[in-house]
Amino acid sequence: MENVNRHQWLIFWLTCVTVAAVLLIRLGPLLPLYTNADLRSRTQALIQGTAQREGWILSGLSIRKISGDNLQVLYRSYLRGRDPVECFGISLTSGQLSVCDDF
Numbered sequence: 001m002e003n004v005n006r007h008q009w010l011i012f013w014l015t016c017v018t019v020a021a022v023l024l025i026r027l028g029p030l031l032p033l034y035t036n037a038d039l040r041s042r043t044q045a046l047i048q049g050t051a052q053r054e055g056w057i058l059s060g061l062s063i064r065k066i067s068g069d070n071l072q073v074l075y076r077s078y079l080r081g082r083d084p085v086e087c088f089g090i091s092l093t094s095g096q097l098s099v100c101d102d103f
Contacts, residue, residue, distance in 0.1 A: 029064070029067075030063060030065070032067075042092060046090060047061060047071075054097070057078065060076045060077060061073050062074045064087065064100075068092075070089050072087060072088070072100055073088055075087075075088060087099070
């Protein structure tokens, strides 16, 4: 126990660095949404419109990544048993829906 007390600050800072690294890796693909208010509002309207058009529940959608003029979303349809997850690409300019190639 005395050994842990001696190294408690090292353990604390290593834990902080690990948590920060995980958060940065997770938030990196979504960085354009945090820095551009116009893109954020367009994305919100596009996701709501696509969900309404396709009959999706908004709580089943999560943004995978955003780049240039394409938005990738994961849709989890709530069914009995195991919920299937599908990946879709939505064009930010035209709103066209397509299936992800790399999922």
